[in-house]
Amino acid sequence: MTRTVLPFGPQHPVLPEPLHLTLTIEDEIVKEAIPKLGYVHRGLEKLAEIRDHTQMIQIVERVCGICSTLHAMCYCQGIEALMNVEVPSRAKYLRVVWAEMHRIHSHLLWLGLFADAFGFESLFMQFWRIRERIMDLQEATSGNRVIVSVNVVGGVKRDINKETEKWILETLDKVAREVNQLKTTILDDFTVKQRTVGIGILSKEKAYELGAAGPTLRASGIAQDMRQTGYAAYPELDFSPVIETNGDSYARTVCRFNEIFQAIDLIRQAFAKMPEGELAVKPKGLPKGEVVSRVEQPRGEVLYYLKADGTKFLDRLRIRTPTFANIPPLLDMLPGCDLADVPILILTIDPCISCTER
Amino acid sequence: MFMTKTVLKNLLTKYATRLYPFQTRETFKDVKGELKIEIDKCVFCGVCKMRCPSQCIGVDKKGRSWEVDPFACVYCGICVDACPVKCLYQEGMYKAPVAEKHMVFHAQEEKADAPT
Ligand code: SF4
Ligand code: SF4
Numbered sequence: 234m235t236r237t238v239l240p241f242g243p244q245h246p247v248l249p250e251p252l253h254l255t256l257t258i259e260d261e262i263v264k265e266a267i268p269k270l271g272y273v274h275r276g277l278e279k280l281a282e283i284r285d286h287t288q289m290i291q292i293v294e295r296v297c298g299i300c301s302t303l304h305a306m307c308y309c310q311g312i313e314a315l316m317n318v319e320v321p322s323r324a325k326y327l328r329v330v331w332a333e334m335h336r337i338h339s340h341l342l343w344l345g346l347f348a349d350a351f352g353f354e355s356l357f358m359q360f361w362r363i364r365e366r367i368m369d370l371q372e373a374t375s376g377n378r379v380i381v382s383v384n385v386v387g388g389v390k391r392d393i394n395k396e397t398e399k400w401i402l403e404t405l406d407k408v409a410r411e412v413n414q415l416k417t418t419i420l421d422d423f424t425v426k427q428r429t430v431g432i433g434i435l436s437k438e439k440a441y442e443l444g445a446a447g448p449t450l451r452a453s454g455i456a457q458d459m460r461q462t463g464y465a466a467y468p469e470l471d472f473s474p475v476i477e478t479n480g481d482s483y484a485r486t487v488c489r490f491n492e493i494f495q496a497i498d499l500i501r502q503a504f505a506k507m508p509e510g511e512l513a514v515k516p517k518g519l520p521k522g523e524v525v526s527r528v529e530q531p532r533g534e535v536l537y538y539l540k541a542d543g544t545k546f547l548d549r550l551r552i553r554t555p556t557f558a559n560i561p562p563l564l565d566m567l568p569g570c571d572l573a574d575v576p577i578l579i580l581t582i583d584p585c586i587s588c589t590e591r
Numbered sequence: 592m593f594m595t596k597t598v599l600k601n602l603l604t605k606y607a608t609r610l611y612p613f614q615t616r617e618t619f620k621d622v623k624g625e626l627k628i629e630i631d632k633c634v635f636c637g638v639c640k641m642r643c644p645s646q647c648i649g650v651d652k653k654g655r656s657w658e659v660d661p662f663a664c665v666y667c668g669i670c671v672d673a674c675p676v677k678c679l680y681q682e683g684m685y686k687a688p689v690a691e692k693h694m695v696f697h698a699q700e701e702k703a704d705a706p707t
Contacts, residue, residue, distance in 0.1 A: 284644060287642075288642070288643075288644040288669075289644075290644075291644035291645075291665065291667045291669065292644060295665070355597070355598055355601065356597075358607075359597070359601075362607045365607075369619075372619055372622060373619040373620070373622075376621055376622050376623035376668065376681075377622075377623055377666060380665075380667075382623075382667055382668070390672075391621075414597075415597075418597050
Protein backbone atom coordinates (compact mmCIF):
# COMPACT_ATOMS: atom_id res chain seq x y z
CA MET A 234 0.00 0.00 0.00
CA THR A 235 1.41 3.37 -0.97
CA ARG A 236 1.52 6.16 1.53
CA THR A 237 0.26 9.63 0.71
CA VAL A 238 1.21 12.79 2.53
CA LEU A 239 -1.66 15.21 2.86
CA PRO A 240 -1.52 18.75 4.23
CA PHE A 241 -4.47 19.53 6.50
CA GLY A 242 -5.09 23.19 7.25
CA PRO A 243 -4.19 25.91 8.17
CA GLN A 244 -7.31 26.88 6.21
CA HIS A 245 -9.96 24.22 6.47
CA PRO A 246 -13.72 24.52 5.97
CA VAL A 247 -14.73 22.99 9.29
CA LEU A 248 -12.01 24.50 11.37
CA PRO A 249 -11.77 28.25 11.83
CA GLU A 250 -8.51 27.77 13.68
CA PRO A 251 -5.21 27.98 11.77
CA LEU A 252 -3.83 24.59 12.72
CA HIS A 253 -1.72 22.75 10.20
CA LEU A 254 -1.26 18.98 10.31
CA THR A 255 0.86 16.97 7.94
CA LEU A 256 -1.04 13.72 7.68
CA THR A 257 0.48 10.54 6.33
CA ILE A 258 -2.36 8.36 5.11
CA GLU A 259 -2.56 4.85 3.81
CA ASP A 260 -5.78 3.94 2.08
CA GLU A 261 -7.72 6.73 3.85
CA ILE A 262 -6.41 5.62 7.22
CA VAL A 263 -4.23 8.09 9.09
CA LYS A 264 -0.85 6.64 9.98
CA GLU A 265 0.95 9.66 11.30
CA ALA A 266 0.19 13.29 12.09
CA ILE A 267 2.75 16.04 12.54
CA PRO A 268 1.53 19.44 13.73
CA LYS A 269 2.84 22.79 12.67
CA LEU A 270 1.97 25.82 14.72
CA GLY A 271 2.87 29.46 14.62
CA TYR A 272 0.53 31.08 12.10
CA VAL A 273 -1.00 33.54 14.53
CA HIS A 274 1.76 34.33 16.97
CA ARG A 275 1.26 37.83 18.37
CA GLY A 276 4.03 38.18 20.92
CA LEU A 277 1.74 39.06 23.82
CA GLU A 278 4.17 37.78 26.44
CA LYS A 279 6.83 40.14 25.15
CA LEU A 280 4.45 43.06 25.62
CA ALA A 281 4.87 42.64 29.38
CA GLU A 282 8.18 44.46 28.98
CA ILE A 283 6.62 47.69 27.76
CA ARG A 284 3.20 47.66 29.43
CA ASP A 285 2.99 47.92 33.18
CA HIS A 286 1.47 45.19 35.31
CA THR A 287 -1.99 46.77 35.51
CA GLN A 288 -2.19 47.41 31.76
CA MET A 289 -1.29 43.77 31.21
CA ILE A 290 -4.73 42.78 32.52
CA GLN A 291 -6.31 44.21 29.37
CA ILE A 292 -3.68 42.51 27.27
CA VAL A 293 -4.00 39.01 28.74
CA GLU A 294 -7.77 39.29 28.32
CA ARG A 295 -7.06 39.38 24.63
CA VAL A 296 -5.00 36.21 24.58
CA CYS A 297 -8.28 34.43 23.93
CA GLY A 298 -11.65 36.02 23.31
CA ILE A 299 -13.59 33.04 24.53
CA CYS A 300 -11.84 32.79 27.91
CA SER A 301 -11.11 36.50 28.38
CA THR A 302 -12.21 36.86 31.97
CA LEU A 303 -10.48 33.64 33.01
CA HIS A 304 -7.16 34.82 31.65
CA ALA A 305 -7.51 38.08 33.55
CA MET A 306 -8.59 36.21 36.67
CA CYS A 307 -5.59 33.89 36.51
CA TYR A 308 -3.24 36.82 35.96
CA CYS A 309 -4.78 38.91 38.74
CA GLN A 310 -4.63 35.99 41.17
CA GLY A 311 -0.93 35.69 40.40
CA ILE A 312 -0.27 39.39 41.00
CA GLU A 313 -2.41 39.29 44.15
CA ALA A 314 -0.29 36.42 45.45
CA LEU A 315 2.86 38.43 44.77
CA MET A 316 1.52 41.51 46.51
CA ASN A 317 -0.17 39.65 49.38
CA VAL A 318 -3.57 41.10 48.61
CA GLU A 319 -6.61 39.45 50.16
CA VAL A 320 -9.53 39.74 47.75
CA PRO A 321 -12.91 40.63 49.34
CA SER A 322 -15.34 37.76 49.59
CA ARG A 323 -17.99 39.31 47.35
CA ALA A 324 -15.44 39.81 44.60
CA LYS A 325 -14.50 36.13 44.77
CA TYR A 326 -18.12 35.10 44.24
CA LEU A 327 -18.58 37.58 41.41
CA ARG A 328 -15.49 36.17 39.73
CA VAL A 329 -17.09 32.73 39.89
CA VAL A 330 -20.27 34.05 38.29
CA TRP A 331 -18.44 35.57 35.31
CA ALA A 332 -16.11 32.60 34.98
CA GLU A 333 -18.99 30.14 34.82
CA MET A 334 -20.90 32.32 32.35
CA HIS A 335 -17.83 32.09 30.19
CA ARG A 336 -17.78 28.34 30.49
CA ILE A 337 -21.41 28.11 29.39
CA HIS A 338 -20.96 30.32 26.36
CA SER A 339 -17.72 28.62 25.37
CA HIS A 340 -19.23 25.14 25.55
CA LEU A 341 -22.29 26.28 23.62
CA LEU A 342 -20.05 27.76 20.96
CA TRP A 343 -18.17 24.49 20.76
CA LEU A 344 -21.33 22.40 20.57
CA GLY A 345 -22.50 24.59 17.70
CA LEU A 346 -19.25 24.16 15.81
CA PHE A 347 -19.32 20.44 16.52
CA ALA A 348 -22.83 20.13 15.07
CA ASP A 349 -21.72 22.20 12.10
CA ALA A 350 -18.81 19.82 11.48
CA PHE A 351 -21.36 17.04 10.94
CA GLY A 352 -23.31 19.22 8.55
CA PHE A 353 -26.10 19.87 11.09
CA GLU A 354 -26.34 23.53 10.30
CA SER A 355 -29.69 24.10 11.91
CA LEU A 356 -28.44 22.57 15.14
CA PHE A 357 -25.48 24.92 14.96
CA MET A 358 -27.89 27.85 14.81
CA GLN A 359 -29.85 26.45 17.74
CA PHE A 360 -26.84 26.34 20.01
CA TRP A 361 -25.74 29.78 19.00
CA ARG A 362 -29.20 31.13 19.60
CA ILE A 363 -29.04 29.89 23.18
CA ARG A 364 -25.54 31.24 23.49
CA GLU A 365 -26.83 34.69 22.56
CA ARG A 366 -28.70 34.82 25.88
CA ILE A 367 -25.42 34.41 27.74
CA MET A 368 -23.75 37.02 25.54
CA ASP A 369 -26.52 39.45 26.51
CA LEU A 370 -25.91 38.70 30.18
CA GLN A 371 -22.23 39.40 29.69
CA GLU A 372 -22.87 42.63 27.87
CA ALA A 373 -25.31 43.88 30.47
CA THR A 374 -23.16 42.97 33.46
CA SER A 375 -19.70 43.85 32.21
CA GLY A 376 -20.23 46.35 29.41
CA ASN A 377 -18.69 44.22 26.67
CA ARG A 378 -20.10 41.25 24.86
CA VAL A 379 -16.98 39.15 24.46
CA ILE A 380 -14.10 40.63 26.41
CA VAL A 381 -15.57 40.58 29.88
CA SER A 382 -13.23 43.05 31.48
CA VAL A 383 -14.16 43.00 35.15
CA ASN A 384 -11.06 41.83 36.98
CA VAL A 385 -8.62 44.19 38.61
CA VAL A 386 -5.76 43.42 40.95
CA GLY A 387 -7.52 43.17 44.31
CA GLY A 388 -11.04 42.35 43.20
CA VAL A 389 -13.57 43.21 40.51
CA LYS A 390 -14.69 46.45 38.89
CA ARG A 391 -18.40 45.91 38.58
CA ASP A 392 -21.18 44.71 40.80
CA ILE A 393 -24.32 42.73 40.04
CA ASN A 394 -27.41 44.11 41.76
CA LYS A 395 -30.44 42.13 42.96
CA GLU A 396 -32.54 43.00 39.93
CA THR A 397 -29.87 41.84 37.49
CA GLU A 398 -29.31 38.74 39.61
CA LYS A 399 -32.97 37.82 39.20
CA TRP A 400 -32.76 38.33 35.44
CA ILE A 401 -29.59 36.21 35.24
CA LEU A 402 -31.19 33.36 37.19
CA GLU A 403 -34.31 33.45 35.03
CA THR A 404 -32.23 33.43 31.86
CA LEU A 405 -30.17 30.53 33.15
CA ASP A 406 -33.35 28.54 33.79
CA LYS A 407 -34.33 29.13 30.19
CA VAL A 408 -30.85 28.17 28.97
CA ALA A 409 -30.91 24.97 31.04
CA ARG A 410 -34.30 24.03 29.61
CA GLU A 411 -33.30 24.71 26.02
CA VAL A 412 -29.96 22.94 26.28
CA ASN A 413 -31.71 19.96 27.82
CA GLN A 414 -34.04 19.77 24.82
CA LEU A 415 -31.09 19.77 22.46
CA LYS A 416 -29.31 17.14 24.50
CA THR A 417 -31.51 14.39 23.10
CA THR A 418 -31.33 15.94 19.64
CA ILE A 419 -27.59 15.58 19.42
CA LEU A 420 -26.63 12.82 21.84
CA ASP A 421 -29.27 10.28 20.80
CA ASP A 422 -28.87 10.90 17.11
CA PHE A 423 -27.91 7.89 15.03
CA THR A 424 -25.45 9.72 12.77
CA VAL A 425 -23.74 11.47 15.65
CA LYS A 426 -23.32 8.19 17.49
CA GLN A 427 -22.09 6.48 14.35
CA ARG A 428 -19.35 9.04 13.95
CA THR A 429 -18.30 9.54 17.55
CA VAL A 430 -18.83 6.41 19.66
CA GLY A 431 -15.60 4.46 19.90
CA ILE A 432 -13.70 6.90 17.69
CA GLY A 433 -10.55 8.69 18.80
CA ILE A 434 -10.18 6.82 22.05
CA LEU A 435 -7.77 8.36 24.52
CA SER A 436 -7.10 5.85 27.27
CA LYS A 437 -6.88 6.91 30.89
CA GLU A 438 -3.17 6.06 31.04
CA LYS A 439 -2.36 7.92 27.82
CA ALA A 440 -4.38 10.96 28.89
CA TYR A 441 -2.38 11.14 32.08
CA GLU A 442 0.95 10.42 30.48
CA LEU A 443 0.53 12.98 27.69
CA GLY A 444 -0.73 15.66 30.04
CA ALA A 445 -4.21 16.23 28.63
CA ALA A 446 -6.28 18.98 30.24
CA GLY A 447 -9.90 19.89 30.77
CA PRO A 448 -12.78 17.94 29.24
CA THR A 449 -10.31 15.95 27.11
CA LEU A 450 -8.78 14.62 30.32
CA ARG A 451 -12.00 14.21 32.26
CA ALA A 452 -13.69 12.29 29.44
CA SER A 453 -10.96 9.68 29.87
CA GLY A 454 -11.99 9.14 33.47
CA ILE A 455 -9.54 11.30 35.39
CA ALA A 456 -11.30 13.56 37.87
CA GLN A 457 -8.94 16.50 37.74
CA ASP A 458 -10.17 20.03 37.66
CA MET A 459 -8.24 23.13 38.68
CA ARG A 460 -11.30 24.43 40.46
CA GLN A 461 -10.61 21.77 43.07
CA THR A 462 -7.43 23.63 44.01
CA GLY A 463 -9.68 26.19 45.63
CA TYR A 464 -9.20 29.58 44.03
CA ALA A 465 -11.86 32.33 44.13
CA ALA A 466 -15.02 31.16 45.90
CA TYR A 467 -14.87 27.56 44.68
CA PRO A 468 -13.92 26.03 48.06
CA GLU A 469 -17.26 27.22 49.45
CA LEU A 470 -19.30 25.84 46.56
CA ASP A 471 -20.44 22.29 46.22
CA PHE A 472 -19.10 20.69 43.09
CA SER A 473 -17.18 17.71 41.81
CA PRO A 474 -15.55 17.31 38.39
CA VAL A 475 -17.76 15.98 35.59
CA ILE A 476 -16.23 12.77 34.33
CA GLU A 477 -16.88 10.25 31.60
CA THR A 478 -14.97 7.02 31.28
CA ASN A 479 -14.98 5.97 27.63
CA GLY A 480 -12.43 8.48 26.39
CA ASP A 481 -13.92 8.67 22.88
CA SER A 482 -15.31 11.63 20.95
CA TYR A 483 -18.79 10.92 22.29
CA ALA A 484 -17.58 10.99 25.89
CA ARG A 485 -15.93 14.36 25.34
CA THR A 486 -19.19 15.74 23.95
CA VAL A 487 -21.22 14.39 26.87
CA CYS A 488 -18.66 15.80 29.27
CA ARG A 489 -19.06 19.31 27.86
CA PHE A 490 -22.83 19.00 27.90
CA ASN A 491 -22.81 18.11 31.57
CA GLU A 492 -20.39 20.89 32.36
CA ILE A 493 -22.92 23.41 31.06
CA PHE A 494 -25.43 22.19 33.65
CA GLN A 495 -22.75 22.19 36.31
CA ALA A 496 -21.79 25.76 35.47
CA ILE A 497 -25.43 26.85 35.71
CA ASP A 498 -25.65 25.15 39.10
CA LEU A 499 -22.46 26.86 40.28
CA ILE A 500 -23.82 30.30 39.34
CA ARG A 501 -27.02 29.57 41.27
CA GLN A 502 -25.00 28.48 44.29
CA ALA A 503 -22.75 31.51 44.04
CA PHE A 504 -25.70 33.90 44.05
CA ALA A 505 -27.28 32.06 46.97
CA LYS A 506 -24.15 32.33 49.08
CA MET A 507 -22.81 35.70 47.93
CA PRO A 508 -22.18 38.02 50.87
CA GLU A 509 -22.55 41.80 50.75
CA GLY A 510 -19.40 43.83 50.97
CA GLU A 511 -16.82 45.75 49.05
CA LEU A 512 -15.72 44.83 45.56
CA ALA A 513 -12.01 45.48 45.60
CA VAL A 514 -9.14 46.44 47.82
CA LYS A 515 -6.47 48.84 46.68
CA PRO A 516 -3.16 47.01 46.38
CA LYS A 517 -0.12 48.74 47.87
CA GLY A 518 3.39 48.65 46.53
CA LEU A 519 4.65 46.74 43.52
CA PRO A 520 4.79 43.01 42.79
CA LYS A 521 8.00 41.19 43.63
CA GLY A 522 8.87 37.50 43.40
CA GLU A 523 7.82 34.50 41.38
CA VAL A 524 4.47 32.76 41.22
CA VAL A 525 2.57 30.15 39.24
CA SER A 526 -1.15 30.74 38.99
CA ARG A 527 -3.58 28.15 37.66
CA VAL A 528 -7.23 28.40 36.67
CA GLU A 529 -9.66 26.01 34.99
CA GLN A 530 -10.81 27.37 31.66
CA PRO A 531 -13.56 25.86 29.53
CA ARG A 532 -10.84 24.03 27.60
CA GLY A 533 -8.77 23.00 30.59
CA GLU A 534 -6.05 24.25 32.84
CA VAL A 535 -4.33 27.53 32.06
CA LEU A 536 -1.04 28.28 33.74
CA TYR A 537 0.56 31.67 34.28
CA TYR A 538 4.12 32.03 35.41
CA LEU A 539 4.87 35.53 36.63
CA LYS A 540 8.21 36.89 37.68
CA ALA A 541 8.42 40.40 39.04
CA ASP A 542 11.38 42.34 40.36
CA GLY A 543 9.64 45.10 42.27
CA THR A 544 9.27 47.51 39.36
CA LYS A 545 6.15 48.51 37.48
CA PHE A 546 6.98 46.07 34.68
CA LEU A 547 7.05 42.31 34.96
CA ASP A 548 10.32 40.55 34.43
CA ARG A 549 8.77 37.59 32.72
CA LEU A 550 5.30 36.44 31.82
CA ARG A 551 4.71 32.95 30.55
CA ILE A 552 1.31 31.59 29.58
CA ARG A 553 0.55 27.93 28.94
CA THR A 554 -2.91 27.47 27.55
CA PRO A 555 -4.97 24.25 27.62
CA THR A 556 -4.87 23.66 23.87
CA PHE A 557 -1.10 23.50 24.03
CA ALA A 558 -1.45 20.65 26.53
CA ASN A 559 -4.08 18.92 24.41
CA ILE A 560 -2.10 18.72 21.18
CA PRO A 561 0.03 15.68 22.20
CA PRO A 562 -3.12 13.70 23.15
CA LEU A 563 -4.62 14.71 19.78
CA LEU A 564 -1.60 13.29 17.99
CA ASP A 565 -2.13 10.08 19.90
CA MET A 566 -5.79 9.86 18.86
CA LEU A 567 -5.29 10.49 15.14
CA PRO A 568 -3.28 7.44 13.95
CA GLY A 569 -5.67 4.67 12.97
CA CYS A 570 -8.69 6.87 12.32
CA ASP A 571 -10.42 7.57 9.01
CA LEU A 572 -9.39 10.69 7.12
CA ALA A 573 -13.03 11.83 7.28
CA ASP A 574 -12.93 11.76 11.08
CA VAL A 575 -9.89 14.01 11.37
CA PRO A 576 -11.79 17.33 11.51
CA ILE A 577 -14.17 16.00 14.15
CA LEU A 578 -11.33 14.60 16.24
CA ILE A 579 -9.51 17.91 16.12
CA LEU A 580 -12.71 19.63 17.18
CA THR A 581 -13.22 17.34 20.16
CA ILE A 582 -10.20 18.77 21.92
CA ASP A 583 -11.80 22.22 21.41
CA PRO A 584 -8.69 23.77 19.91
CA CYS A 585 -7.95 27.43 20.34
CA ILE A 586 -4.84 27.98 18.28
CA SER A 587 -4.56 31.72 18.69
CA CYS A 588 -4.30 31.35 22.46
CA THR A 589 -1.86 28.47 22.09
CA GLU A 590 0.45 30.73 20.12
CA ARG A 591 -0.32 33.88 22.11
CA MET B 592 -36.08 11.72 14.25
CA PHE B 593 -35.48 14.14 17.10
CA MET B 594 -33.93 16.52 14.65
CA THR B 595 -36.97 16.49 12.34
CA LYS B 596 -39.20 17.56 15.20
CA THR B 597 -36.84 20.39 16.11
CA VAL B 598 -36.57 21.60 12.53
CA LEU B 599 -40.36 21.64 12.17
CA LYS B 600 -40.72 23.56 15.40
CA ASN B 601 -38.20 26.11 14.19
CA LEU B 602 -40.07 26.64 10.97
CA LEU B 603 -43.20 27.51 12.89
CA THR B 604 -41.69 29.92 15.41
CA LYS B 605 -40.72 33.51 14.72
CA TYR B 606 -37.26 34.81 13.84
CA ALA B 607 -34.54 34.70 16.46
CA THR B 608 -32.68 37.54 14.76
CA ARG B 609 -33.61 41.18 14.21
CA LEU B 610 -33.95 42.86 10.86
CA TYR B 611 -30.90 45.00 11.48
CA PRO B 612 -30.45 47.93 10.72
CA PHE B 613 -34.19 48.62 10.50
CA GLN B 614 -34.82 47.09 13.85
CA THR B 615 -32.33 47.60 16.65
CA ARG B 616 -32.43 46.77 20.30
CA GLU B 617 -31.80 49.26 23.02
CA THR B 618 -28.31 49.14 24.39
CA PHE B 619 -27.82 47.97 27.95
CA LYS B 620 -26.95 50.45 30.65
CA ASP B 621 -23.23 51.13 31.12
CA VAL B 622 -22.14 49.42 27.93
CA LYS B 623 -18.64 50.41 26.92
CA GLY B 624 -19.07 51.83 23.45
CA GLU B 625 -17.48 54.65 21.52
CA LEU B 626 -15.15 56.91 23.50
CA LYS B 627 -16.17 60.59 23.70
CA ILE B 628 -14.70 63.61 25.41
CA GLU B 629 -16.12 66.84 26.81
CA ILE B 630 -13.12 68.80 25.70
CA ASP B 631 -13.97 71.96 27.67
CA LYS B 632 -13.55 70.10 30.94
CA CYS B 633 -10.22 68.47 30.04
CA VAL B 634 -7.17 69.73 31.93
CA PHE B 635 -4.65 67.96 29.66
CA CYS B 636 -3.02 66.11 32.49
CA GLY B 637 -2.16 63.12 30.30
CA VAL B 638 -3.32 60.45 32.76
CA CYS B 639 -5.55 58.83 30.14
CA LYS B 640 -2.64 58.69 27.71
CA MET B 641 -0.42 57.02 30.30
CA ARG B 642 -2.95 54.43 31.41
CA CYS B 643 -4.33 53.36 28.04
CA PRO B 644 -3.23 49.77 27.41
CA SER B 645 -3.30 50.16 23.65
CA GLN B 646 -1.61 53.56 23.79
CA CYS B 647 -3.96 55.17 21.34
CA ILE B 648 -4.50 58.54 23.05
CA GLY B 649 -2.45 61.62 22.36
CA VAL B 650 -2.48 64.66 24.65
CA ASP B 651 -0.86 67.94 23.74
CA LYS B 652 -0.65 70.20 26.76
CA LYS B 653 0.75 73.21 24.91
CA GLY B 654 -1.61 73.03 21.99
CA ARG B 655 -4.50 72.19 24.38
CA SER B 656 -5.62 69.30 22.24
CA TRP B 657 -6.58 65.68 22.76
CA GLU B 658 -6.81 62.94 20.17
CA VAL B 659 -7.65 59.27 20.02
CA ASP B 660 -7.22 56.62 17.36
CA PRO B 661 -10.69 55.03 17.47
CA PHE B 662 -9.46 52.06 15.45
CA ALA B 663 -6.80 51.13 17.98
CA CYS B 664 -9.06 51.74 20.97
CA VAL B 665 -10.25 48.47 22.49
CA TYR B 666 -13.21 49.94 24.42
CA CYS B 667 -11.75 48.94 27.76
CA GLY B 668 -12.78 52.05 29.65
CA ILE B 669 -9.56 52.38 31.62
CA CYS B 670 -9.11 56.01 30.57
CA VAL B 671 -12.69 56.81 31.57
CA ASP B 672 -12.07 55.46 35.07
CA ALA B 673 -8.69 57.16 35.32
CA CYS B 674 -9.55 60.69 34.23
CA PRO B 675 -9.38 62.96 37.29
CA VAL B 676 -11.98 65.44 36.04
CA LYS B 677 -14.29 62.82 34.53
CA CYS B 678 -14.48 64.42 31.13
CA LEU B 679 -14.30 61.13 29.23
CA TYR B 680 -17.33 58.95 28.74
CA GLN B 681 -18.38 56.00 26.62
CA GLU B 682 -21.53 55.89 24.57
CA GLY B 683 -23.76 52.84 24.48
CA MET B 684 -23.10 52.18 20.80
CA TYR B 685 -19.94 51.07 19.07
CA LYS B 686 -18.42 53.25 16.41
CA ALA B 687 -20.10 52.81 13.05
CA PRO B 688 -17.94 51.35 10.28
CA VAL B 689 -16.21 53.81 7.97
CA ALA B 690 -14.36 53.49 4.69
CA GLU B 691 -11.16 55.17 5.78
CA LYS B 692 -9.29 55.23 9.07
CA HIS B 693 -8.83 58.55 10.78
CA MET B 694 -7.95 60.09 14.14
CA VAL B 695 -10.52 61.81 16.33
CA PHE B 696 -9.10 65.20 17.23
CA HIS B 697 -10.39 67.76 19.74
CA ALA B 698 -8.82 71.07 20.65
CA GLN B 699 -9.93 73.48 23.33
CA GLU B 700 -10.89 76.82 21.93
CA GLU B 701 -9.23 79.89 23.34
CA LYS B 702 -11.58 81.45 25.81
CA ALA B 703 -11.95 85.07 24.79
CA ASP B 704 -12.39 86.38 28.28
CA ALA B 705 -9.87 84.09 29.92
CA PRO B 706 -7.40 85.89 32.18
CA THR B 707 -3.92 85.85 30.73
S1 SF4 C 1 -7.19 62.20 31.90
FE1 SF4 C 1 -8.97 63.47 31.49
S2 SF4 C 1 -8.31 65.53 31.98
FE2 SF4 C 1 -6.45 64.32 31.82
S3 SF4 C 1 -5.82 64.58 29.67
FE3 SF4 C 1 -7.08 62.74 29.74
S4 SF4 C 1 -9.12 63.44 29.24
FE4 SF4 C 1 -7.94 65.27 29.81
S1 SF4 D 1 -11.08 52.86 26.13
FE1 SF4 D 1 -9.17 51.77 26.63
S2 SF4 D 1 -8.16 51.48 24.67
FE2 SF4 D 1 -9.74 53.03 24.35
S3 SF4 D 1 -8.67 54.96 24.64
FE3 SF4 D 1 -9.55 54.43 26.63
S4 SF4 D 1 -7.94 53.30 27.68
FE4 SF4 D 1 -7.37 53.37 25.52
